[in-house]
Amino acid sequence: MPTLVEVARHAGVTPATVSNVLRNRGRVGDATRERVLAAIATLGYTPHLSARALAEGRAPTIALMVSSIANPFYPEFALAVENALRRSGQFLIICNTDGDPQTGRAYLDQIAGTLSAGVLVMNANLDFADLRATERRGAPVVLCMWERPHAEPGLPCVAVDFRLAGELAAAHLLSLGHRRIGVIVGSKPSGIHAARYEGFLDAMRAAALDGTAAPVRYARDTTQGGHDAALELLQTHPDLTALFTTNDLPALGAMQAAADLGLDVPRQLSVVGITDIRLARESRPALTTVAVPTVEAAELAVALLRELIEAPDGAAGVGRESRMCVASAPRLVIRASTGPVASGALR
Amino acid sequence: MPTLVEVARHAGVTPATVSNVLRNRGRVGDATRERVLAAIATLGYTPHLSARALAEGRAPTIALMVSSIANPFYPEFALAVENALRRSGQFLIICNTDGDPQTGRAYLDQIAGTLSAGVLVMNANLDFADLRATERRGAPVVLCMWERPHAEPGLPCVAVDFRLAGELAAAHLLSLGHRRIGVIVGSKPSGIHAARYEGFLDAMRAAALDGTAAPVRYARDTTQGGHDAALELLQTHPDLTALFTTNDLPALGAMQAAADLGLDVPRQLSVVGITDIRLARESRPALTTVAVPTVEAAELAVALLRELIEAPDGAAGVGRESRMCVASAPRLVIRASTGPVASGALR
Numbered sequence: 001m002p003t004l005v006e007v008a009r010h011a012g013v014t015p016a017t018v019s020n021v022l023r024n025r026g027r028v029g030d031a032t033r034e035r036v037l038a039a040i041a042t043l044g045y046t047p048h049l050s051a052r053a054l055a056e057g058r059a060p061t062i063a064l065m066v067s068s069i070a071n072p073f074y075p076e077f078a079l080a081v082e083n084a085l086r087r088s089g090q091f092l093i094i095c096n097t098d099g100d101p102q103t104g105r106a107y108l109d110q111i112a113g114t115l116s117a118g119v120l121v122m123n124a125n126l127d128f129a130d131l132r133a134t135e136r137r138g139a140p141v142v143l144c145m146w147e148r149p150h151a152e153p154g155l156p157c158v159a160v161d162f163r164l165a166g167e168l169a170a171a172h173l174l175s176l177g178h179r180r181i182g183v184i185v186g187s188k189p190s191g192i193h194a195a196r197y198e199g200f201l202d203a204m205r206a207a208a209l210d211g212t213a214a215p216v217r218y219a220r221d222t223t224q225g226g227h228d229a230a231l232e233l234l235q236t237h238p239d240l241t242a243l244f245t246t247n248d249l250p251a252l253g254a255m256q257a258a259a260d261l262g263l264d265v266p267r268q269l270s271v272v273g274i275t276d277i278r279l280a281r282e283s284r285p286a287l288t289t290v291a292v293p294t295v296e297a298a299e300l301a302v303a304l305l306r307e308l309i310e311a312p313d314g315a316a317g318v319g320r321e322s323r324m325c326v327a328s329a330p331r332l333v334i335r336a337s338t339g340p341v342a343s344g345a346l347r
Numbered sequence: 348m349p350t351l352v353e354v355a356r357h358a359g360v361t362p363a364t365v366s367n368v369l370r371n372r373g374r375v376g377d378a379t380r381e382r383v384l385a386a387i388a389t390l391g392y393t394p395h396l397s398a399r400a401l402a403e404g405r406a407p408t409i410a411l412m413v414s415s416i417a418n419p420f421y422p423e424f425a426l427a428v429e430n431a432l433r434r435s436g437q438f439l440i441i442c443n444t445d446g447d448p449q450t451g452r453a454y455l456d457q458i459a460g461t462l463s464a465g466v467l468v469m470n471a472n473l474d475f476a477d478l479r480a481t482e483r484r485g486a487p488v489v490l491c492m493w494e495r496p497h498a499e500p501g502l503p504c505v506a507v508d509f510r511l512a513g514e515l516a517a518a519h520l521l522s523l524g525h526r527r528i529g530v531i532v533g534s535k536p537s538g539i540h541a542a543r544y545e546g547f548l549d550a551m552r553a554a555a556l557d558g559t560a561a562p563v564r565y566a567r568d569t570t571q572g573g574h575d576a577a578l579e580l581l582q583t584h585p586d587l588t589a590l591f592t593t594n595d596l597p598a599l600g601a602m603q604a605a606a607d608l609g610l611d612v613p614r615q616l617s618v619v620g621i622t623d624i625r626l627a628r629e630s631r632p633a634l635t636t637v638a639v640p641t642v643e644a645a646e647l648a649v650a651l652l653r654e655l656i657e658a659p660d661g662a663a664g665v666g667r668e669s670r671m672c673v674a675s676a677p678r679l680v681i682r683a684s685t686g687p688v689a690s691g692a693l694r
Contacts, residue, residue, distance in 0.1 A: 022456065041483040060462055061440065069429075070625070075422045082416075082443055091458060093408065094441050096429055109369065111438060115407055136388040223629045252629075259631040278417070279626075282570045282599075284606040 004045070011039035061091045062305065063116035065104055067123040069096040071221070071249065073277050073294075077122055077144070080298030088306070090117075097123055105130045112139035118305040120144050131155055140308035144301045145292070147195045149326045156308060156323040158300045162274070165290040165330035166199025169272045170244055172288070172332055174207050177341035178242035178270060182233045183214050184254060186221035186247040193221070193246040196274055200244050215240075219250055226250025230257035234269075241269065241341045248273035248280045248289055255283065255337060266339035276333055285336035293328045300325040351392070358386035408438045409652065410463035412451060414470040416443040418568070418596065420624050420641075424469055424491070427645030435653070437464075444470055452477045459486035465652045467491050478502055487655035491648040492639070494542045496673045503655060503670040505647045509621070512637040512677035513546025516619045517591055519635070519679055521554050524688035525589035525617060529580040530561050531601060533568035533594040540568075540593035543621055547591050562587075566597055573597025577604035581616075588616065588688045595620035595627045595636055602630065602684060613686035623680055632683035640675045647672040 004022075008015040013032060020028050021036040028036075039045075064081055066074040082092045093116060097104040104126045112119050112134040119134055122144045131141045132155070143157035173181055183200060187193040197216075204211030215237050219229035226245060230253065234240060245251040251273030255265050263269045265285055273280060276291035304325055355362040360379060367375050368383040375383075386392075411428055413421040429439045440463060444451040451473040459466050459481040466481060469491045478488045479502070490504035520528055530547060534540040544563075551558030562584050566576035573592055577600065581587060592598040598620030602612055610616045612632055620627060623638035651672055 037480050037483065044485070069422045069426050072419055072422070075416045075419070078441070079416050079443060089457070091440055091442070091454075091462070093438055094425070095438070096426060107438075110436070115438070133384050136384065138391070256629070256631050282603065284603050 007036065007039045007043055007045045010043060011035045061093045061111075061116045062118050062120060062302075063093045063095055063107070063111055064120045065095050065097055065107065065123045065126060067097055067099040067125050069094065072279060073248075073275060074122060076277060077294055077298055080295045081120060081302060084299045084302040097125065099123075099125045101125055101127045101130070108134045112137060118142070118309050120301050120305060128153075128155065140305055142301050142305045142308070145297050145327075146324070147192055149324070152322050152324060154322075156304055158297050158304065158325045158327055160292050160297055160327050161329055162193075162292070163195040163199040163202070165274045165292060166196035166244075166246065167203045168199070168330060168332045169196075169274055169290045170200040170203035170211075171206075172334070172338065173242045173244060173270060173272060174203060174209075176242075176270065176338060179209065179341075180237075180240050181214050181242045181244050182230075182237060182240040183216040184226055184229045184233070184243060184245040184250050185216060185218050186225065186245065186250045188218055196246040214244075221247055221249060223249050223253040223256070226253025227257045227260075228253075230254035231260065234258070234261060234263070242338070243269065243271045245271065245273050248275045248277045248287060251287055251289065251337075252279060252283055255285070255287070265337050267342065270338040270341075272338055274330075280333075280335070283337075288335045288338040289333055290330045291333050292330045297327045300327055354383065354386045354390055354392045357390060358382045408440045408458075408463045409465055409467060409649075410440045410442055410454070410458055411467045412442050412444055412454065412470045412473060414444055414446040414472050416441065419626060420595075420622060421469060423624060424641055424645055427642045428467060428649060431646045431649040444472065446470075446472045448472055448474045448477070455481045459484060465489070465656050467648050467652060475500075475502065487652055489648050489652045489655070492644050492674075493671070494539055496671070499669050499671060501669075503651055505644050505651065505672045505674055507639050507644055507674050508676055509540075509639070510542040510546040510549070512621045512639060513543035513591075513593065514550045515546070515677060515679045516543075516621055516637045517547040517550035517558075518553070519681070519685065520589045520591060520617060520619060521550060521556075523589075523617060523685060526556065526688075527584075527587050528561050528589045528591050529577075529584060529587040530563040531573055531576045531580070531590060531592040531597050532563060532565050533572065533592065533597045535565060538565075543593040561591075568594055568596060570596050570600040570603065573600025574604045574607075575600075577601035578607065581605070581608060581610070589685070590616065590618045592618065592620050595622045595624045595634060598634055598636065598684075599626060599630055602632070602634070612684050614689065617685040617688075619685055621677075627680075627682070630684075635682045635685040636680055637677045638680045639677045644674045647674055 004015050004018050008018045018036050021033050078094055085092055095107040108130055118140045120142050135141050143155050146153055146157035146159040147162040149159040149161050185193050185197050201211035217229040217233055219225035243254050245254055251271050254271050258265050258269050273287050273289040276289045280287040280289045351362050351365050355365045365383055368380050425441055432439055442454040455477055465487045467489055482488050490502050493500055493504035493506040494509040496506040496508050532540050532544050548558035564576040564580055566572035590601050592601055598618050601618050605612050605616050620634050620636040623636045627634040627636045
């Protein structure tokens with residue numbers, strides 16, 4: 001196999017120039033660039049950037065584990081991660097687990113610590129034992145958007161106060177006069193949206209109301225899941241004037257259900273979500289939601305992962321599992337899907 | 348650095364078992380698996396899967412170049428590619444170029460032929476010279492969803508007949524009695540949606556109408572782009588009864604513009620898109636569109652790329668640049684955003 005030096009000799013340039021062409025660095029004129037590429041083609045040279053990265057003790061990519069690339073929040077987060085990584089010349093591998101711990105384990109076993117220097121996890125369905133095994137094999141793991149800043153997961157994480165997000169969303173509905181509020185939770189009762197539901201209960205309690213009396217449906221975290229849950233809730237409880245949903249996708253589905261029932265949003269029904277994905281701005285009516293700091297969380301996660309990758313084994317030891325960065329507080333974004341409760345109206 | 352054999356000795360198993368644990372293959376009991384992982388942790392062994400893949404002459408990933416991961420079509424396509432790749436144990440790197448040829452070139456230079464064995468391109472903004480340079484450096488390139496089955500791009504490709512898609516969408520509007528149709532093209536006049544617009548013109552011609560007389564706006568291929576173009580079109584041409592849009596995102600934006608103007612879709616305005624992304628089904632009203640075979644195109648692209656990667660240099664030579672797989676024909680999906688033109692109505 002030809003070497004980089006042979007390519008340089010063939011092209012009549014220095015090896016450094018060949019390296020610059022290969023890495024797209026430094027200033028190389030178009031003619032020189034073409035000559036180097038021609039020499040590479042003629043000699044059949046294959047640069048081993050991956051091998052070099054491995055020889056230098058660093059894997060060439062970062063892996064992002066997501067439970068569903070079809071959920072539009074994940075591409076938004078991936079984009080933010082990618083932007084943060086690109087500045088340091090690292091590449092992102094997106095691993096889609098389809099919410100399946102087995103698939104997640106297969107990805108982790110095959111790429112972590114070899115192809116990928118570290119793992120960002122945006123996925124509630126991965127087995128923590130698998131993540132710890134990944135750490136033991138030399139690839140640091142960072143949980144992105146851990147939902148509880150006051151409860152350590154036992155792995156390094158970036159935390160977002162999702163309980164507060166739920167509280168802000170519920171307090172907004174209460175401030176508009178709503179008292180008959182239906183709840184749609186986009187996970188299982190013990191699942192990742194539990195903290196958001198607790199925030200709802202806290203806001204109700206602060207208003208001297210019994211939140212546990214509000215009808216609740218647990219749905220899949222999708223537009224369809226929210227649609228079906230809202231349809232059922234609104235038909236069973238025709239007196240509801242507002243829906244509190246723990247995520248934007250089910251909230252958008254709830255608005256579709258309202259449209260299917262001929263209900264005007266927000267005149268007859270207010271709907272609030274959490275996250276502020278792009279679709280929240282783009283829907284009609286535009287969705288009132290509680291925005292979480294997506295870009296900031298991505299940047300914090302990349303910074304924390306990089307720190308863990310670069311820390312020598314010794315320094316990383318003590319207290320590593322309790323590393324937590326807390327992102328900025330969520331904030332209410334009032335748009336067109338919420339309004340004052342109609343006075344005297346049954347709905 | 349410890350070797351795999353040392354790990355095996357330490358764990359009291361065969362090297363093959365260690366390899367099976369590392370690659371998540373074969374049947375390994377939980378206790379054995381734990382023992383191997385413990386030995387790996389104790390010895391600090393780092394398996395070099397990437398190095399091995401390179402030693403075996405194959406890079407460990409496939410790269411997918413997309414112009415915008417924020418466009419929901421691309422995650423849908425990426426998911427289909429990933430499903431096709433996973434069956435052969437290969438991983439997908441998604442490279443987001445932000446529609447910038449320079450960023451695309453940087454990705455190609457750094458990963459193609461080294462980290463990635465081949466490149467799938469779902470991106471009209473890449474410089475063909477850069478793609479050919481990538482090929483010369485040993486990484487085959489396949490254009491996914493090339494828009495013109497009857498015009499070879501000079502690179503291996505999977506073609507979808509987007510002219511036909513445009514023709515089907517326009518013929519549908521004509522069959523509903525629409526004659527005053529506005530056109531929104533989600534690219535520049537010479538851009539990737541030109542074939543779809545030609546299909547519109549062909550359908551008009553087949554109905555003995557002058558398509559070139561229909562007002563046209565060229566917009567960004569986003570919801571916002573379609574929204575702004577539709578708003579301007581509908582205000583300038585209040586007699587329009589239908590909008591032909593070359594992609595689903597601008598079509599969804601056009602429906603939002605109609606909502607902002609108080610126009611009922613489809614009673615006062617019909618809107619048709621092309622592609623059939625998931626949002627087309629989920630919007631209210633649900634979008635009538637022409638579905639293109641996304642999953643099939645992804646599978647064909649992966650199969651073609653694999654063939655090119657595995658072909659020996661000699662066999663791949665002649666005619667390689669003219670390899671084209673044509674995917675199934677697009678088909679009309681009638682939903683709720685199109686209806687018969689209101690008789691006698693100005694709109």
